[in-house]
Amino acid sequence: MNHRNTTDASRLLLRGFPSHVExxxxxxxxxxxxxxxxxxxxxxxxxxxxxxxxxxxAPMYFFLCHIALTxxxxxxxxxxxxxxxxxxxxxxxxxxxxxxxxFFYVSFGNSDSFLLASMAWDRYVAICQPxxxxxxxxxxxxxxxxxxSWGIPMVHSLLYxxxxxxxxxxxxxxxxxxxxxxxxxxxxxxxxTRVIEMLTVTEGxxxxxxxxxxxxxxxxxxxxxxxxxxxxxxxxKAFSTCGSHMSMVVLFYGSVSWVxxxxxxxxxxxxxxxxxxLYTVVTPMLNPFIYSFRNxxxxxxxxxxxxxxxx
Numbered sequence: 001m002n003h004r005n006t007t008d009a010s011r012l013l014l015r016g017f018p019s020h021v022e023x024x025x026x027x028x029x030x031x032x033x034x035x036x037x038x039x040x041x042x043x044x045x046x047x048x049x050x051x052x053x054x055x056x057x058a059p060m061y062f063f064l065c066h067i068a069l070t071x072x073x074x075x076x077x078x079x080x081x082x083x084x085x086x087x088x089x090x091x092x093x094x095x096x097x098x099x100x101x102x103f104f105y106v107s108f109g110n111s112d113s114f115l116l117a118s119m120a121w122d123r124y125v126a127i128c129q130p131x132x133x134x135x136x137x138x139x140x141x142x143x144x145x146x147x148x149s150w151g152i153p154m155v156h157s158l159l160y161x162x163x164x165x166x167x168x169x170x171x172x173x174x175x176x177x178x179x180x181x182x183x184x185x186x187x188x189x190x191x192x193t194r195v196i197e198m199l200t201v202t203e204g205x206x207x208x209x210x211x212x213x214x215x216x217x218x219x220x221x222x223x224x225x226x227x228x229x230x231x232x233x234x235x236x237k238a239f240s241t242c243g244s245h246m247s248m249v250v251l252f253y254g255s256v257s258w259v260x261x262x263x264x265x266x267x268x269x270x271x272x273x274x275x276x277x278l279y280t281v282v283t284p285m286l287n288p289f290i291y292s293f294r295n296x297x298x299x300x301x302x303x304x305x306x307x308x309x310x311x
Contacts, residue, residue, distance in 0.1 A: 010094065011093070011094060011095070011173070012092065012093050012095055012098050012169065012173050012174075012180075012188075013092050013093075013172065013173060013174040013175065014085055014091050014092070014093055014174075014177065014178060014179065014180075015174055015176050016082070016085050016086070016091055016177075016178045017086070017178055017273060027086055028083060028086045028087055031079060031082060031083055031086070031277075031281060032083060034079075034281050034282065035075060035076075035079040035080075035083070035281065035285075037285050038071065038072070038284045038285040039072060039076075041285065041287075041288030041289060042068040042069075042071050042072045042284065042287070042288055043068075043072065044288065044302075045065065045068040045288045046065055046068050046072075047305075048301045048305060049062075049064065049065040049301075050065065051301070051305065052301045054297070055298070057139075059142050060122055060123075061297075062142050062146070063115055063118050063119045063122060063142070063146070064119070064291060066111075066115050066146055066149065066150075067112060067115045067119075067248075067287065068288065070108045070111045070112045070115065071112065071283075071284035072284070073108045074105070074108035074109060074112060074284055075280060075281055075284045075285075077101055077104040077105050077108060077179075078101070078105060078178075078179045079280070079281060081093065081101065082178050082179060085178070093180065095169075098175070098185070099161050099164065099165055099180070101179060101180045102160070102161060102164070102181060102185065103157050103158065103161040104157075105179065105180070105181065105280075106153070106157035106161075106181075106182065107154050107156075107157035108153075109153075109256075109279075110152070110153030110157070111149050111153045111154075112252065113153075113208065113211040113212070113252070113253075114148065114149035114152065114153060115146075116211065116245070116248060116252065117149075117211035117212075117214045117215050117218075118145040118146070118149055119245055120214060120215040120219065120245065120249075121214065122137055123218065123222060123241065124218040124219075124221055126241070127222050127238055127241070127242075128221050128222060128225045156207045159203075160196065160199075163195065163196050163199070164182070164186075164189075164196070166191070167185070167189040167190075167191040168189065168191050169188050169189055170188060170189070170190040173188055175187075175188060176188075177276070178273070178276070179276075179280070182196075182200070208260070212253055215249055219246070222242060225238075226238045226239060244290050244291040244295070245291065247290045247291075248283075248287055248290060251279075251282075251283045251286065251287075251290075252279060252283055255275045255276075255278040255279035255283065256279050258271070258272070258275040259272060259276055259279070
């Protein structure tokens with residue numbers, strides 16, 4: 001490899017969004033508003049669940065609390081640096097800062113996926129195996145599922161971070177994205193990427209698609225069981241317990257699929273950027289409102305907290 005064309009980068013450049021002045025002026029306040037709303041909504045959910053014994057002991061809300069925590073970490077990994085780059089002329093990031101951002105981004109994103117699968121399993125047991133629910137979804141089982149949902153993504157992310165930390169970067173070292181992700185970093189490296197690319201299509205596919213397959217299988221059984229319920233009111237009640245979770249799954253996997261499960265391009269277009277904003281900023285903002293604030297138990301807990309502290 002030609003040493004003159006290769007260097008261990010101390011700084012990398014984040015290309016960010018299309019450089020239209022009017023677009024930059026709109027993006028900054030929009031992203032800031034969505035980020036603050038994300039923090040407010042998810043931290044409120046965490047507080048309500050942790051302060052309510054009834055909610056805290058229910059497996060569904062146990063997993064929802066963890067999802068809210070991952071959403072806070074997920075969007076906080078991306079949005080503050082993106083806002084700084086929009087408001088500043090300096091759009092660089094240190095190589096180690098980029099690796100740290102990538103580690104937490106991949107880890108939180110995959111934890112979200114595993115937790116959605118854990119919630120799908122919870123809904124499956126509640127609807128298809130109601131007599132065994134207390135045994136199959138015991139406190140110990142919930143803790144085990146949560147540990148897997150945090151542990152496997154963390155090891156997965158650490159593996160990719162360690163591999164990429166050994167890479168060298170070429171030319172202007174400009175990352176064609178507004179944050180540090182695995183594929184954009186592979187696009188600008190001068191190192192041999194065959195090992196990590198093989199890892200991506202083997203271990204990576206299992207870690208990313210595994211939870212999604214579990215969700216699909218769970219809902220096949222759930223729909224089959226619901227359709228066997230004789231009364232229309234029973235069907236509606238059963239569907240209502242799954243509707244919010246399905247909305248979260250569609251939002252998350254729909255935007256992720258657009259970015260990661262189509263032919264890779266070294267020059268992402270505007271649609272790729274919009275999809276990336278959708279799953280890194282918009283989805284974490286909407287989750288509390290889709291799943292929690294429409295729920296009567298959460299509303300009751302919120303009203304109780306307001307009466308206790310603000311009456």
